[in-house]
Amino acid sequence: MRDTVRAGTADEAANRTAGERDGLRPEVTGARRIVVKVGSSSLTTAGGGLDADRVDALVDVLARVLGADGGREVVLVSSGAIAAGLAPLGLDRRPKDLARQQAAASVGQGLLVARYTASFARYGRRVGQVLLTTDDTSRRAHYRNARRTLDQLLAMGAVPVVNENDTVATDEIRFGDNDRLAALVAHLVRADLLVLLSDVDGLYDGDPSTPGTSRIAEVTGPADLEGVSIGSAGKAGVGTGGMVTKVEAARIAAAAGIPVVLTSASRAADALLGRPTGTLFHRTGRRSADRLLWLAHASTPRGALTLDDGAVHAVVRGTGSLLPAGIAAVEGEFSAGDPVELRDAGGRAVARGLVSYDAGEIPQLLGRSTRDLARELGPGYEREVVHRDDLVVL
Template sequence: MASKNSNKTFCCYYKNISYMKADEKLMIASSKRVVIKIGSNVLTQDNGLNLNVIGSISRQISMLMDKKIEVILVSSGAMASGIKKIGLSKRPDEIPKRQAVAAVGQAGLIMEYEKAFERFDKKVAQILLTSDDLSNRKRYLNARNTIYTLLSWKVVPVINENDTVAIEEIKFGDNDNLAAMIALLLDADILITLTDIEGLYDKDPRNNPEASLIPTVESISKNLEKLAGGIAGPLGTGGMLTKIMAAKKVTAAGIPMIIAKGEKPDILTRLFAGEKHGTFFVPKKGRLSRKKCWIGYSLKPQGAVIIDDGAVSAIINEGKSLLPGGVIGVEGEFKEGAPVEFCNSNNEVIGMGLVNYSSADIIKIMGLKTSRIKEKLGHKPYDEIIHRDNLALTAECR
């Protein structure tokens, strides 16, 4: 970023405050269901698990549970645990070996959590997921119901990606994304991501002493994403950018998020006591419905439709459905009922929806009034390309 514009650029992202704003404090204090994600860098020590951190986090979560707060834990650390148990010097390069190491390590990870929580008379349950589990509506609902049942039993769900069976097509990619998906799945009140640095900085604080913490982010711009892309995480699969993308998902759905330093003493209890730590991401007003969260963030797009400015305005500002007249282009091949992105004329993604027509049929009727659908196709099951009940806005415009 150009230095002369740096202050002007950043003022639209955050407000440089040292105290917790009243609404931030209220959002945290009123949270009754919390997703907590712990990163690899926090959990790892000497190529193995940091048992002190596991013990501390387990104690703090137990204290929150004693205050009637439901906690879902998304935990990295399986790879580090497996490397230590097998006696390897580093993470293997080959995918089958990495998956085997994760399988060994996952057992060790859940065992350590079980021992740590047992000290506070709490039980844990292991849940391993792939993105395929959440893209299938039936399995999505089954996963949600299982986790709800565990929470009703006062059991801590410990969730991780099922690395042993995951292939590229069904991977979440990183636990930041997984944590965001779980927060959406369970309609959480807040997502807290614990990492190895204090929060989001304007530069990488590990190699730049002039770096400044950004305490509050009110909107996530392309410039902010670019900034975060330069702050990597050496041990995990995700750096700061994956955390920003997770924040983008949950805040668009109306859920706040915090990035904070996981090794800071009593970080969770201090946050819930009203202390300001890390970076707080302000959520958009209004919550997406559970169905729209599933459409917008759990499904993988099978194509895209390009829509004109009038259709963009009607969908965003008036809550309208997408009609054939607003479509100006189609990308990819897909069938009726497929999840499809809809983009503006600059190819910027506005949201995701379930289409009522195949790509071939949309090409035939795009730009036309609904009265001409039957003339072109020989039938007219729907007026809408995407009904408003089956579309979710995922862009900053929401």
Template sequence: MAIAALQHLTDPRLAGRIVLKIGSSLLVDGAGCARADWLRSIAGEIADLRAGGQEVVIVSSGAIALGAAKLGLDKGGRATLADAQAAASVGQIALASLWSRSLGTHGLTAAQLLLTLEDLEDRRRYLNAASTLARLLENGAVPVINENDSVATQEIRFGDNDRLAARVAQAARADAVLLLSDVDGLFDRNPAEAGARLVPVVQGIDQSIRAMADGGSASGLGSGGMVSKLQAAEIAERAGIALAIVNGTHRAPIARAAGEGQGTLFLPRRRDGARKAWLGGRLRVKGVVRVDGGCAAALAEGGSVLAAGITAVEGAFERGDLVEIRDPADGALARGLAEYRAEECRALIGRRSAEQAAVLGYAPRAAVVHRDHMVML
């Protein structure tokens, strides 16, 4: 039996390990102060989940909002990158203290992890983070994770904790992700419009689902909107992880969502192997390899990307960098690790295997992107 309804998120047999993402607007009010009553309520729910046999990993926003209030920074600390980094430095101490005290009243030990994009994009660092999470959970701690905004630059940021939560779920080998937000879930159009309807279950994200997303953050405190939540769901669904979006503004929001079935549940599509799930969830693509219809068909049958099927190469990448493979209609087919530098790929466009050694000056590799180092999207 697998997770098929929101009620299953509190069943330890189906969701033995969950990642709980909490947005800034839930934890911090408009004045930059912690919502103490709400925090006590959610800490009690986490304690209940633990008592019921579930392990919980928290991905918590709020550091920038808390720090901005203490430093008196405009626009919630997000006016400039420097403001955000300074606010995060101050606010992260306050955020960690809030969680330590709140969980401590229930006899739970909080552990802080600050991650950057590179920590989960680089394979070795990803495995180190996974090992740390496993050891903390094994010893009964509740990991509390946030992006390390005090050092992250625009180029090396997740930019939102929705996608971070999905990547953490991969690293933690979680069964489900629960995104607590200030919205009820995914609607078929902007929920402010008349006639908008909540979508209770999504079985695979496609263009029709993406068209429903609203890119804005309703509160103005956070950095994520529905677009980032759908991106998180895509990462999760390919790794065999269920993801739910529920309204966290209510008291005891987890119990409410499970009891009333109010929210949107994204069902997992497949469970890739650990390495391919990591590849599919990576966010920094260094280039694009465009292929013809024949190559696209071969990929669907389990083939590799060969030079003869390539029509164009974009970007600057080195061997081993992540590239996206796109079909003639500009649809994303797969992601994989390049076997050649971008310049070499361009030189090989359309070439048959027998020609490649003469072009490159050395014996070519079997493929431009090999199926063993590629994941279909």
């Protein structure tokens, strides 16, 4: 396993000194494992279909990053599957219904990966396709498998190309946008840097098309964004994200100890060389337990448990698991292993966790001790409803 990034190490200090001397960003020049996310608008035409020249231009940049130093690794989170499938299916715009979106993704994902495979082959590089849903990443066994697969692809010199599995994802198990997916993948692979590429060259203090607005070069924390008007739409109209999702993704990654550069795909080379282009989001926190970040940001609760005051205190203070005795009510339809919301008596969500019982089993457990339940129903009921390791405080 690779060591996590820790501010203040001798290597970071050396990189910082060299970077500052050269006028480059040390957070970039010192990064060894980099996650790069590219949006649909940077790869396709507005009418749908891949733009081979744009794909090749991006691959040219990434290949130079990989070739410049044998110690660097790149994970590519790429949108574009649905957009790539529009033209082949005779669709003139992104469909609104899920079934046709999934059909477009099915056609487009193959075209997208084939294009990346051919483009990286010019540099003797292999690619590996990794398709994820939130279900794959919030459940413990699936999460570990995803991390193991990505680590092995990198160890074997391949470039993982990650996308949401749009062909099977439903509204209940979608990440919603690949910006957030990229932030979570960066944490999953313990990346040193996240680079978000789109059709805008950075974060502005207003609408970039309005005279008088200016690019924000660096963000050191939430206070730097107070009063900033963040737009929500991209130019091309083929993706699902916008500046709001990019800033949220940057916030998630920065809070997890990963610096982020937000810029346009046309300036990817400068961004990855450490030149002061786009907007740099500095680290605002340290790495947290891997799966808990996914549980907090990538899972959709399938139900809710209302806790009594004692259980709320235990959960929020981080002193224990959630036991049946602390549950006052249950709602929703869920199965063991699904994410559920934990609420206080006033209905406020205080935590999220993976439940170990089906919804139909819990009513008979409410307010009862595990010892009594084991005596009456059997030893299988002497367990937590949500284990501490599967719980994150919101």
